[in-house]
Amino acid sequence: MTGPHRDDRELLAWLDDRLAAAGRRRTGDVTVPRVRPWGTVMRAETDRGPVWLKLPAPDTAFEVALYPLLHRLAPDHVLAPLAADPARGWLLLPDGGETLRDRPPEEFEQVLPRYAELQRALAPAADELIALGVTDMRPSVLPRRLDEALALVDGVAEVRARRAWFAEIAAGLAGSRVPASLDHADLHPGNVFAADGRCYDWGDSVVGHPFGSMLVALRGAGDRAREAYLEVFTDLAPRAELRQDLRRARIAGNVIRALTWHRALSADPGHGHGTAHAEGPARHLRQLLSASAWQCP
Known part of the structure; x- marks a missing residue:
């Protein structure tokens, strides 16, 4: 992100802190591959592969708290979140690889x-x-x-x-x-x-x-x-x-x-x-x- 506002700097600081807690280090800029009315998705490269930062819109912010619950109840069926901050609506996820979109x-x-x-x-x-x-x-x-x-x-x-x-x-x-x-x-x-x-x-x-x-x-x-x-x-x-x-x-x-x-x-x-x-x-x-x-x- 170029020319970050104060909120952007706060978000980046949180990202880097949460990555460090997970034993990772950011190795490049944060890009914003998707912005939709219902949320923004950001990508960051780390020394252990890419990670994804999701910022849902207020009406779908429940997803931030939902991920930890899903992982607690059914850990083999969902991604393990690297970090979740429900109060601020910030969710950090590892990369899950390719999807089935173009598969048979x-x-x-x-x-x-x-x-x-x-x-x-x-x-x-x-x-x-x-x-x-x-x-x-x-x-x-x-x-x-x-x-x-x-x-x-x-x-x-x-x-x-x-x-x-x-x-x-x-x-x-x-x-x-x-x-x-x-x-x-x-x-x-x-x-x-x-x-x-x-x-x-x-x-x-x-x-x-x-x-x-x-x-x-x-x-x-x-x-x-x-x-x-x-x-x-x-x-x-x-x-x-x-x-x-x-x-x-x-x-x-x-x-x-x-x-x-x-x-x-x-x-x-x-x-x-x-x-x-x-x-x-x-x-x-x-x-x-x-x-x-x-x-x-």
Whole structure:
């Protein structure tokens, strides 16, 4: 960073101090490869490889405290943070290597059971996650979340007619034998490291039915990927019941994604207008108009 302001100098001092505590030393300038309404990502070279400094926007700052909790509860499934300062919203992470973004789809499919195991491990901590600031999107509150989305998102008035139907979907999901857990809400190959299948970028995550993660994860995937994921839950319910839960959760996931998109875009004064992301909230809510496509009562 050139010509640092006072806050930049404070941030760099913190970075260097935390690196020293982790047995590392910065060997180059800090670059800023990504600035988005929902957060800024910085990169620094060290004598033990690159590190990443993440500064989420206020509405997604829970991610800073979330990483240490995830690593404590499921250390084999997430990156071990080098440092986290929830009060200032600063998160320091090691480099996880390449992601699965450009890998064959089969590699991502193989990660889904591992991700399901993570969700099983986190289910007992659902209340703790909510207390940390992760948004409550459990089935019992989903009708209210739809009302919030309809009040926030323009151009979707016709979706209001689907509220009673959506409430039935939420009620059915509330009866699922699969307990609530962490839903990444943006699980795709670009958010999974190729070397070990660890997931990252938890800024969109919510607490809800775990199958909501499959709205994004199963796009373009076949039955084999779906069944590989569901296999981890077959001790809880018959597979046919799990498939019904999955359909309901993917419907509900559209409301969740509409709200997470709106939250992210609202961090920018222009609310994302004129960007490729601006239509995200409305696009997801309009999916509720395609009830027949979901094959779910």
